[in-house]
Amino acid sequence: MQLEDLQNAIEFLSAIKDANLDDPNMPIHPETLKRLRNPPQHPCVLEDAHKCFTLDLFLATTNASEQTYNDVCKAYACLHPEHADKILSHYRMKHRMVELTGVDLLVHDMCINSCIAYTGPLACLEKCPKCDTS
Numbered sequence: 001m002q003l004e005d006l007q008n009a010i011e012f013l014s015a016i017k018d019a020n021l022d023d024p025n026m027p028i029h030p031e032t033l034k035r036l037r038n039p040p041q042h043p044c045v046l047e048d049a050h051k052c053f054t055l056d057l058f059l060a061t062t063n064a065s066e067q068t069y070n071d072v073c074k075a076y077a078c079l080h081p082e083h084a085d086k087i088l089s090h091y092r093m094k095h096r097m098v099e100l101t102g103v104d105l106l107v108h109d110m111c112i113n114s115c116i117a118y119t120g121p122l123a124c125l126e127k128c129p130k131c132d133t134s
């Protein structure tokens with residue numbers, strides 16, 4: 001490990017230690033803050049079979065691509081065209097998960113070669129310090 005890696009690790013640790021929901025450098029939408037400070041206090045009950053199917057599918061494909069999720073939805077819609085409108089798109093399902101859990105998404109760019117995420121002390125970089133890719 002190089003000195004620069006150690007310095008980055010220390011900066012990440014410091015950023016984690018100082019993290020809070022009111023950080024002006026990482027503004028959080030007021031609705032998201034409200035959800036985070038008031039998470040659901042009751043178990044999630046899904047009585048609709050299609051909502052359960054969509055949730056199960058979404059959770060089962062979290063390590064797969066969005067295309068995989070959409071392909072399964074498309075196959076289901078071919079089998080049950082009468083219920084096709086009840087299956088949520090991947091985009092809508094992500095937002096449904098926010099509603100169900102109270103936990104919102106934080107999106108950070110990554111190096112196209114998966115070297116780093118542009119977050120914390122690396123958030124302001126314009127190119128990857130590992131592979132020099134823009």
Ligand SMILES: [Zn+2]
Pocket residue numbers: 111112113114115116128129130131132133
């Ligand atoms: Zn890289």
